[in-house]
Amino acid sequence: MNHLPLIIKREYLNKVKNKSFIIMTFVSPLIMICLGLLIGFLANLNKNKERIIDVVDESGFANEIFTDTTSATKYRILTNVDLAQARTDVEEQEHYGLLYMPKVDSVSQLEENVKFYSKDTPSLTLIADLESKIEKRLTDINYKNKGFNIDKIKEARVRVNINQESYSGEKTSKLSGGLKLGFGMVAGYLLFMFIIIYGNMIMRSIIEEKTSRIIEVIISSVKPMQLMLGKIFGTSLAGISQFVIWVLVLGILSTILSAFFGVNMAEMNSGPQQEMVAEAMKNGDVQQKIGTLLNEIYSLPLANLIVMFLLFFIGGFLLYSSLYAAIGAAVDNETDTQQFMMPIMVPLILAVYVGGFTVLEDPHGTVAQVFSFIPFTSPVVMLMRIPFGVPMWQQIVSVVLLFATFMATVWFASKIYRVGILMYGKKPSYKEIYKWLKY
């Protein structure tokens, strides 16, 4: 008798009809967006705060350096005030800080002698900003002093953009490199998150069956293996449903929000990217940029990516969820699971780190290649590598290895499961679990 569909159906319905599951499904995207807005708002709040920095200038360069009057940081150049007086004034007036530029004979003497006084340690960005402002101006002055023509120097500056092409003639660019990176990272992290969230859910639902003592009733009707697979598949389906809803809700909400507060949000996110976009817009080639972006997307091996994404995602999740199922069966309550989580978390985190550093550094290096074959890390690592072009034989071998290992872990997990679900009370040790394999 095959009860698998019946079990999957119950597991699925039980999960999706659960109140906290429903709330989580619809509320977490809202929370995420609100959190994003809050962070943006807070960051902005800080940025827009007006700061006044007094400048005591004995060098005579300050007038040329602090010409920008639009930024939130205001520079007040003090004249006829000595440093000691200025320091007490600034402190009394509670200005943000005091910049001191001493009198020097040559520009290069300023390199080490500019000082900044403030009540608290000033923000790193402020200091970096000041340094670059002063540097830029002083360099120009230095050029002039040494007899160079600044305009000519600017003219003479060369910018190189290397056009990359593989032996087989595939052209790549930095943009597509970023795109590949992005795809790989998103796919890898998605799988990582999915395994942790829904693997835990499977584990909890097995523990629940043990604590409610229904397990023996059920397995007098169905084989433990069927029950375990039913739980894994049912929970996976519920997880996929939740994920899809999250993506949809996030998409819809962010569209609505950006329609309402579009301008606002653009301002909030005024990071470097935003500046680049603004720069691009100024140059009027934004349409061209979007065009190349689309081209790059189309030039990715999309069919390969999608098929392999599905295979590795499913294989990787099933592999890990069977281990979660075994843990759930071995223990009585959630607090006892921690000791057994280590063997799961270590390869998973390793995969993400190897993916995050090694693959991005060199997608086809030895480390990346090896880890993309080891079944416990291959789903994440291979998913990150594939956009950069992995030979088909490697992909196939890796998938086959993954699914073969899945079969092995299911067998292994079902052995533990079969015995574990009927064990109550004592928390088992690794040694005891090893014994169960032979029962």
Place this chain on the structure above:
Amino acid sequence: MDNLLVAENIVKTYGDYTALNNVSLTVPKGSIFGLLGPNGAGKTSFIRIINQITMPDSGLVTLDGKPLEQNHVQDIGYLPEERGLYKSMKVGEQALYLAQLKGLSKNEAKQRLKYWFDRLEIGDWWNKKVQELSKGMAQKIQFVVTVLHQPKLLIFDEPFSGFDPINANLIKDEILKLRDDGATVIFSTHRMESVEELCDHIALINKSNKILDGKLIDIKKQFKSNTFEVGVSAYNGTDLRSLLETKFSVSDASFKSIHDDLKVKIKIDASSTPNELLSFLTNQGQVNHFSEVIPSANDIFIQSVQNN
């Protein structure tokens, strides 16, 4: 075929520990078979083997003449001692699910559930969640689910735990009715009074070995000690007792009587008959009470386990 379930030379070990050591049992069709034994004797291991939850290391179990196979789960209803229901699931949904796992179609299950729910007057629980029910209420649902698919073999492990006396009686009557309708029942319990009441066959397992089995009445005959409780009103009770003590082994007895009798238990030799004792006694005084002491299941249990 007179026996529904035959287990031959069942051996089950867990690592170094032997849970069942060459246990053979036959459960006659239509009987209520008491499976008895102290805690940890191996009863649950045996029951799990019948339910194919675990496989024996060696030995053969046949149900209705056929070796156990996956389809037999439909013929068996099992109420385990460690039992429960999904707490967050509604009673009706849950009963339907469990019935379907036993091979009933959804419609069939619905009809039968309606019958049983009406019969036990629990129809209005259908849409309640299990966590809203009391323990006794949940036990009733569990009982219904166990018998719903009309199995040939019913296995009850401590079926009355968690029930008040009224409901325990109700369930007892249902078990008897199921037996009368043709089901065979294996009944595992530590409550010896319900063994007396229900079982016609018993088997006693101790320390992984079967130490006793057969018809309850035969076992009682086997354990009888030729002891009789007598109440005699004699002119001088103390003298009579002294006289008796010279001829038999005598001990105190207590039973209800309206007479001011000498009440004693008298054990006679296997070679003499009750009639000889009786005729001896009638010569000494008025015999108001004469009955054979029948060993209770409790006595048999304790005696066998301690001697083992």
